[in-house]
Amino acid sequence: MAAYLCHEAPDLLTHEAEVVDSRPGAVVLSRSALYPGGGGQPTDRGTLAWKGGETAITGVEQQGSRLWHLLAESVEISGPVELRVDPDFRFLMQQLHTGLHIVNALAFQAFDGALVTGANMTGDPVSGGGTARIDLDLPGADNQRLREMEATINDIIAQDLPVNTFSLPMAQAAQEPGTLRSKAVTPPAQPDGTVRIVEIAGLDRQACGGTHLSSTGESRPLRILKVENKGRHNRRVKLGLADL
Incomplete structure (x- = not known):
């Protein structure tokens, strides 16, 4: 789990950077606040501006420790640039x-x-609509019990619980039940041997590399749109944000 600038400075959405490598339609930057995607969360949307031009960032391609920012136009850029993260899409994904x-x-x-x-998330910041799904290993679970969680979910949102992030040594995180929550994938450690933890005060703490709200109360209410069986073990819960 890499340490990203969007983790260190979550409110930084516009900043200057230098192009350190380029090819037609792609650049590596000296720094980037763009969330590159992972864990079911898509890459941030944004734009790159330079003297004489501007274009959309269409994706990120990771090669080792380098992040290639893929551009909507086949331009080759050098020198100083300004990166702008789309705030509406970032906020949608945080919710x-x-x-x-x-x-x-x-x-x-x-x-x-x-x-x-x-897990997977998708959304349209223009309309403000977004959905997400989570698959859980729940053989024999009563799907109605999952549907009935909606009221509790929105009660937690209304409580405005703080959401904090910090790092733990991977060995310590592995010894704490529930901190590594994925059945199949162990999140990779950061370069210093730690793993990033997201904690909702009084409710939950688990390893995660995505972007989140600073408190649950920043979210619109959520609706459980569907609960369905996916194989013998999996239950899929699909969520949607309430209409604006």
Whole structure:
């Protein structure tokens, strides 16, 4: 789990940088606040501006420790640039990702330590709509019990619980039940041997590399749109943000 600038400075959405490598339609920057994607969360949207031009960033390609920012135009850029993260899309993903953590925490408590087998988020910042899904290892679970979590989810949002992040040594995180919540994937350690932890005060703490709200109360209410079986073990919970 790499240490990203969006982790260190979550409110930094516009900043200057230098192009350190380039090819037609792609650049590596000296620093970038763009979340590159991972764990079911898509890459941030944004734009790159330079003297004489501006273009959208369409994705990120990771090669080792280098992040190639893929551009909408086949231009080759050098020198100073300004990176601008789309604030609406970032906020949309923060709401959805924090919501998934709430669902995950409630299911972990209610179903004897249910582990995550997959997650995905998608959204349209223009309309303000977004959905997310989480797959849980819950063989034999009553789907109605999962549907009934909606009221508790929104009660937690209304409580405006702080959401904090910090680092733990990987060995310590591995010894704390529920901190490594994925059934199949162990999050990679950061270069210093630690793992990033996201904690919702009084509710949950788990390893995660995504972007989140600073408190649950920043989120719009969430709706459970669907609960369905995906194979013998998996239960899929699909969430949506309430209409604006």
